[in-house]
């Protein structure tokens with residue numbers, strides 16, 4: 001019997017279920033029509049599940065978005081009664097942020113999580129409204145997020161995971177100062193450090209410089225996944 005079970009598992013090496021993904025997220029993945037995880041998803045999801053910081057490097061189109069959104073949603077849904085922003089995804093452009101926002105809502109469809117997009121070029125008052133409803137996850141561009149943080153004095157001390165998506169672009173576009181100001185608001189000192197996930201197609205020198213900064217990526221609890 002045990003042998004049969006093992007054999008059965010072996011025939012499904014790539015299945016999302018084998019990655020230990022929760023049922024309500026599996027359902028959403030099924031609805032998207034994904035049959036198998038991509039290589040970066042197979043490698044990165046279990047490491048993000050473990051709580052370590054992760055640097056995920058893989059070419060454009062390899063499925064990095066779901067690789068960080070799936071474990072982000074699972075982590076926050078597991079104790080969803082906490083109030084306040086607990087997850088942040090930083091995107092370099094408005095278009096990417098809005099696309100990621102839509103994707104996050106699809107993947108979180110069967111959860112109780114609330115998600116808001118904070119991007120430039122959209123109505124400020126609507127965004128203030130969205131923020132006043134205490135969303136669990138923010139999908140944001142750096143400039144607009146920082147603007148709202150300054151204006152509303154919103155706290156980021158409950159953030160459990162922060163994702164820097166398309167990190168090479170974030171730095172090419174000159175967002176380093178805004179990112180520093182956002183990071184300065186994350187839990188620090190004896191508060192639990194937010195788990196950091198950084199995604200990039202290339203490990204540019206500006207990304208490396210960012211990684212070497214104190215307090216962003218933990219020195220002894222980080223794994224690089226490179227494909």
Ligand code: ADP
Pocket residue numbers: 033034035036037038041058059060061062063064065066
């Ligand atoms: P990256 O961020 O690495 O450039 P994306 O996350 O944008 O890649 O994914 C690229 C495309 O692949 C998207 O259209 C996405 O819906 C699709 N995709 C992601 N994961 C899977 C999967 N497991 N099965 C099928 N399609 C997938």
Ligand code: MG
Pocket residue numbers: 064065165166
């Ligand atoms: Mg991407």
